[in-house]
Each structure stands twice: as structure tokens, then as C-alpha cells.
Amino acid sequence: MSHDEYEGAHLPGNRGADGFDRGAEDAGRDLDAEVFGSEAQGSAGASTGRTERGPDRTGRRAVIAGGAVALAALGGGAAALMVVNRDRLPVIGGGSDGGGRAPSRTDATTAPPPPPPAEVARAAVAALPDQSALVPELATTDLSRTGMLVSFPRIPGARGLSEAIDIAAGKMLRERLFRGQSATLTAAGRVIASGSGVLGVLLDATDEQGPSASLLWYRAEGDRPFTSPALVRAESWGALRDAVLSAAAGVEGTDPEELRSLLQEQPRPFGNGPALLPQADGALQVLFPSASAGGSRGELVLTVPAATAASLLSEDGAAVQQALAAPAPFDPSLRTAPGDSHDGDALYVLPAEVDAPAPARVSEAPGPRTQLAPLVGDGVRPASVVAPDASRLRSVSLTLDDGPSPDLNARVRGDFAAAQAAATFFMIGQSVAEWPDAVAKTCADGHEISSHSWSHPQLTKLSADSLASQLQRTTDAIIEACGRVPFSMRPPYGARNGNVDDAAAALGQSVQIWDVDTLDWQSKSPQKIMGHVDSETRRGSLMLIHEIHPTSAEAIPMILDWFASNGYTTFTCAELGQNQMYAGCHYTRGLVHGHVVTGPTGSASEGGGASDGGGQG
Template identity: 30%
Template sequence: MIVPRVRVAAAASAALLAALPLASCAGEVERRGRRISDDTAVRSVDPTAVAGLTAQTRFEQDTTRRVYAAYPRVPGANALTKRLAAVVEEQVRPFTALTTSAPPLADGGVPELNVQWSLTAASRQVVGVRLVTWQYLGVSGGEARQTLWYDGATRTAHTSADLIDGRAGLTALAERVRDRLGSRANPAQVRADEATFPSLAFNEAGDMVVEFGDYTVAPGSAGRVAVTLPRSVYDPMLSPFGRRARDAALATPARPTTTAPELAAARPVPGPVDCSHAKCIALTFDDGPGRYTRELLRTLAARRARATFFVVGDNAAADPGLLRDAAAAGNELGNHTQAHRDLTRLPTMQINSDVQRTQDVLRTALGRCPTLLRPPYGATNTTVSSVAKSLDLVQVLWSIDPGDWRMRDPERIASRVVERARPGAVVVLHESRKPTIGAVPRILDRLARQGYSFVTVSELMAGREIPIGGHFSGM
């Protein structure tokens, strides 16, 4: 799949934005036009159906590459977590090696790797996780799709091919898929082996969806390549585990659980601060929520500090109760998009969708829309600004970046923040990393001794004229 950088002229951008769905905090999204059905769309499951699920993320940002990879951690499913981590590493390692030695991109951009996740099944015994990996290397990009399955009865992780009953099943599957693909694919590439079928899942109608990575069985011009097989066709091919996985994928998940606020009742919420007189600084945390978020919230509450959390929609949807806890403790929630893609490489409609989906996640959890957007990697342009304006969002960048994502020593992270601290600054940190969580108490204690108040970004912006859709970096 060829993925050129997309540049939308101002007039075209305005025309597209006029046709986009409108949203309001009090109502549902207004849809214009007829919804087009895609039978190759994989059925996804609400991640709140898995109690205790958290997201694990990996982040890198420098002049040679940008990496964001996320996958779920399912309590008790250690084999699945290890397999997912290995799959992500298999994507990141060659990308890192390639971008370390490669010359600069012809378009002046930075190579990007993105891994996002969704659940394809969530029952007491079976969990399915679909990973979509996208990379951009200047002149072309493409997606790889892989669905892994976990068997709670045996506590083992499985590839998609394990849903099929042995060699005979794979042979039958390959024959059927070749028939369905027809002239779109090279028949010789659809072989009866495990590597050919990295992603088997199911759609809403109960059909099996067979997905392929870009360039694997068809030329890039074919785009996403996927076919569906009706139950009468695929059922005889399934292994015993495959039947259990199918049943789990098509079952209605347990009612999503909610969590009562844990933090607000512990201590009174700090009162507002007038930053025109006080010495204020705003700590911001990207890429969550994740496995360390509750620990971070306890640290902030214990020191009567507030912060702003820019959440990724895929991760935030897994624990709306945690979002409510953070807000109830006086913290601010902002939008960091649904999948953490560089928005400047996306067309207007996709930017709007990526931002709007996270708005919907936060509105559902909190009962109101956030007003702040942090574009991933701080990458923005006139198209991103136009979308932000259409959704009544201010873009928030930063004035202090300690580079915590590359450090393993909490003391080094803390020292960098404290040394660079200035009144009115916005600090960017990443809550997905344990060293950062260890650095936060030191940052709070040392800056408090210097007279700083820890406020939200909106408090820091109070009294300043920041246009909707515009940028705020602090200082």
C-alpha cells in the first residue's frame, strides 16, 4: 500500500471539515450520509469486559525515528502478555536497525512505526487480541495485521493458525481463500502454512475474516486484503480450540464493570490557583492510562498536586473508572488521539475520526468533552489546526522535555526537570514508564521547596488569549 504524505489545501480542508460529523458534549454524534457496511471488518469487544486490563506502551521520539506501540496486559494471562511483547519487539527491532543507518527521508519527515490493539474476544476462557502495525519510511508505508489468541484453560497463547485443525485444515483454508481472492492476489503466495495466516478473526455476522499484511499476497496497490468465509465453509476446518475461540468471539461479553472513585475520598481536592500571582508549573503525562497510572495518581494526591493527562483513546477505553478517579482528584484529562499516529501524515477525515473517537471515549467516561488536544509527537500543521478548531480544542505542546522515555534512572529524569523548571512551563512526561513514576515524587518535592504550585494546563492558560485550534506551549 503506497502511503504518500497528504497535504490538503486550505479551501479543500474547509470544505471537508464542513462535511464532518458534528459532536456536542450533551448529545450524540450527528452522522451525515449512509453508513457503508464492510463484512471484512473484525468484530471488536469492549475492553472493559476484561476486569483489570491495562495497556502497556512503548514510545520513542528523536530525529531518526518515532515509535509508538501498545498492547493489552490481561491479568493472569502471562503467556499472552509475553507473546504480545515479543510480537511488538519483532516489529520494533528491524525498524530501529533500518532507521538507525538509513539516510534522511526525501520528504524531510521522520520514519514512524505505530502498533495499536483491539480485542476480538473476551470470555472467562478465551481472549483474542488483534495488533495492527503501520510504518512509514518516506515513499511508502504499509500495515501488518496479526491476531493472537489466549486459552485460559491451558494458560497458553496461540497464533491464528492454531484455530485451524492441522495441515488438512490449513490446506482447505488456503484453497478457499485463493478462490475468494481471485485475481486480486498471487495464488502462489497463499500457502497452506502458519505464516500465511497471521490474522484470523470473526465479523459481526459470524463469518471468519482472513486478513493479510500489505504486500504479502498482493501488490501494495490492492490496499487492505481480507476475505470472509461463511460458517458453513470454515466450521469443518476449525480445531477444538478454534471452535472455542469462535464461540468466545461471537458471544456477548459480560456487562462492563465500573470502578468507584478511590482517590477523591482520600484527601480534599486542592483548590484553584491564580497563576498570575503564584509560581505555577504544569506537569503533563502522555500515552496512558496504563499499569502505573493509579500509583501516579496516589503520588499526586498525597502532595496535593494536580496534573494534566493526555490519554490515548484505545488505552482510555479499557478503564473509564480510572479516568473518573483522575478527574475527581482535580486532574485534567486531554485528548492524545485514538491511536497515536502522526496527524500531519493523515487526510482531514482521518484526523477528525482519530481525534473524535477519543473525544467520545472521554465524554462517555466523564460526561463532558475535553478541551485540550496534544497531537502525537507535537506534530501539527494547518490541517490539524483546522480539525482542532472544528472540535473546539486548543493544541497543547510543551516547553520542557526531559526525554524521560530514553532514561532508566529516576534521579536523572527528576534532575533534568528541576534544572529546567521555569514559572509557566509545561513539562511533558510519559506515564507508561516505571522510571518516570519513580521520578515524580522527587520532582514534586524539590519544586515545592522552590515555591512552585502544580496546576493543570487550563489553570496555566487562564487569563491568556489562546485561540481555539491554536497552540499553547507554556512560559
């Protein structure tokens, strides 16, 4: 791909003339036409007692019948029609034979035909509540300035969840880029569950392949985000599989082997596995983002009955169900983070089992195509981390300091796009303010955007006020340039101490050092850079290179080729940390590091910047 072709791929091709806010509504209307029919069809429906409600906060429409909103649902493996009132409370339930129906002004006896499975799934997503009012200090991250119709919630009182949402959004943006110039993406998020120490967030996306929903969950204790697999006990995943296949038996055109395989994947946006949604009545909805049903492929929702679901839920699943059944204000004071050490490497807790590293799985199916972990075994619960599963991949993070470079940024981004690779860019605030377009494009490509101070001083030598200013001004400049909030920073030269860690903590940022220094600033030689890569890289490495040197830019495609040849998958720093990078803690490596196969702890890296100065960063 040439540089001009690469830059052309970033022209927003899906933004309406009215801008982001109106564009999001237009996206909802386009989806309505696909799911519920055109505006003309809606008007025709009105003559038989069916009208369309305008877009609500989700950007969707529902069909109103006799003053109630008719939403399709599947229960017990058979089609049914659920009717909810305008407050989205069930008022009529469909029978297991699909005979449930909504009252009509003109025909109170004839049941409508069962809706297509994709409509059923979309209606289930549209019916999810908005509990934003229960979350204090809720903010919105709006990426419209990057040309992307993407927005999602940010919750300062739930730092781990906010970073996890950012990870998921970055993954969606990268996958759009990798699908090519004609790819589209609109996405919006909202809080759908709130309890005193529990939150749930929906990220609802639509691209040229259709709509899909990602559900992220959170427990304040431990500042811990997670995805749907955590809602089911590990030993009960096989029972969930059996219940899903039983429910699917009543839906025409489903493929049991396909569903069995999908249950071995992480959920969106990290795989094609299902999102799980406990119901207030104890049932469990299982939402597949892309599955065969009814003669076509699309979203599919199946319901596991309450009698079966009760024995499947984990402690996290029960807490989520309680928050959905009895919403309550979220209490940020309940948030805790493990340990009081600044040494993040020492705080890492490995999964119970860590597999030998493997190359990423290749898939041509709809949905994400990169960073795909190998399938787990039949009946084995997939990882619930809000990131690609590093416990099964040979993962590494290539990080770029001192940008954005007005001369090299587009070239570097093009190389990452060609290799379908992810990166973290540690940017200097002054350069961010001078070249905000480069920041916006880097953000739109789905890379992680992080802070590298305002003017690159040695932070350990600054007064408390000057240190705070260096970090705050850079954070503000990044938000102004692209809309995203940085959740990590890298101190220049790797120079950090407790004061630097505390200043980062005040902004909700972790401190990222490294364990592989390419010394690119010193050698100015692509061959010598590659020598460091070849001899020092290992699973979980955080690798330092710079964006501003032409010889470093020349080496980057060589490094990415070397990664591919040696079975490495590139991660961002946040992804490499697997939701265990906490504000105010410093890190030199990823969670799964070296050649660990199994065990409760990992071996710490010996690399990284000195605590009071050292490496060139």
C-alpha cells in the first residue's frame, strides 16, 4: 500500500453532513430500515395499528403496537414475541410455541409471523436499559474529531473499566482499518447495568458486515473489568454449551457445530464468541454476533431458561444479575486496587493456566481477524480478559516515543497497517499541540495514545508543581487532539521514582518503562536495531523505539516482519497488561512474560529504565 493510498483510507466515508451527533442518529435510522423496514413500510404499518417510535438514546427504533413496544425474543429455543411498555418492562410473554402476540387495534386475534433471528437479536440489544443516571461523574469520549462516528462512556470512578472500554474501542478501530478503505464503523456505548459495586457497559457497533454488540462488565473490588465468559463458572462451561445447543434446536437453520466452535472463542471485539446477559427473571440470554440461522448469517440470541441458568452463574454472574434486576447507584468509594506497591510487575497475577505460546489464529469469518487466540477446547471457558488473550499467544508490544513526527508519522502508521499490527505511541505534549492531525489519525488507526511529558525533561529532577504540569498539559493536549484519554505515560529517559508514579496516579495513568531497548537513537542503524530485536525479544516484552528518527522508521517494517516470522503477535501496552496495569504502578513487561508455561507467578524482567535516570526514552 502506498503512502497516498494509506492516507486515503482515512477519509471519513460514513459521516453525515450534520456531523457526529446527527450522524449517529442517521446510523440508527439506516439500521432501522434494515431491521424493521423502511420509513414507508413504517407508515404502512401505522394503518394497521403499528407505528414507529423515533430514535431513542440508543439510536434505534422499536415497533409500537397498541401503546406497547413489541420486541422479538427467543425463549427456551423457540421463537416468541415479547411486548414491553415504554419503560421497557415486560407486559406480555410469548408461549414456547411462538404464539405470543401484541394487541392490535385492528386485529386482536392473529399472531404475526416469527421475526427473523437477526431482528430478534437487534430488538434484544435495543431493549437494554440506559442506567447512566446512576453513575456519578459519567463522561463521554467522542472520537468525531478523528472522522470516526465512535463514542463511548468514561467513568472516572471506575478507572479499570474506562481503560478496558478504551482497549475495546481501539480494537474496533484497528479492525476497521485492516478491512480496507471501504470499511465503515459507527459505534456508541451506554451503561446498561449499575449496582453499588457493579457496572455493565454495552458497546454497540455497526460496520459494513452488520451490527454487533460487545458487553463489558466490572467489579469495583479489585478495579476489575471482564467480559462475558466470567459470568459462568469455569466448570459449568460445558453445561452452558449443552443448554445453548438445546435452545438452538428450536431455531431453523442453526448449525450445532458452528455454535459449539463459537463457544470456544472470546466475545467481541476480540473474537466471535457470544455475549452473555443475565435476565431479571433468572434466564440467561446468549448473543452470538455472527451465526447461521433462518437461512442467513447475522446476530443470533438464544435463551437458557432460569432453571438451567441458576446452576451456571459464577459469583460475578450473580452480582451482574443482581445489578440488572435491582439497579442501584454506583459507589466509586468501593473501588480497590491490589497492593500498595509502585512495582506493577510484582503485582501481576497469572491465570491459573498459561499455555505454551502460539501464533495468532487466522480467520476469514466476519468480525475481528487479528490477534485471535487459538480456540480453547470444547467445553472449556474462554478467557474473560478485556483484550486479546495473551495467555495463549506469543505477545509483544512495540512502543514508539517522542512523536508525533510531522515527517514520519504517516509512514510508520502505514507500515503498521500493512502488517496488521498494533502499537502504543508515547507522544510529547508540545508536538501533540503542534501536529494534532497526526495524533487524530494515529488514534483513528486504533493505536494506543499515551503521554511522554510536555517537553521531555527528566521528571525526577522537577518540583511537584512542574511535574504535575508536565503530565497534565500533555494529557489535555491529547484529549483536545483526538478525544481519547491516555491511561498510561512513559517518563523521558525512563527516569522515574515514587514522585513520578504518584503524579501519574493522580491522572489515572500507569507508568510504562521497557525491557528491550533497541538503542535506535544511538546507533542510527537499522541493522544494529535488528540485532537488539533478535537477541532480546521474548514473550511479553515491552520494546522501545522512536518515531522521530528516519533510520528507526526504516527498521520498523523489518521488525514487524521479524515478529511475523517468529510467531509474535503485536499488542498495545494496555493489551499486554491484560487489565492488570494500575494507575501509579510502573511496568517493564506484559502479564505473561518470558517462556512461562504454567504457574501462579511469572519471572520478572531485568530490563527497564533506572529509577533515577538511565535509558533514552
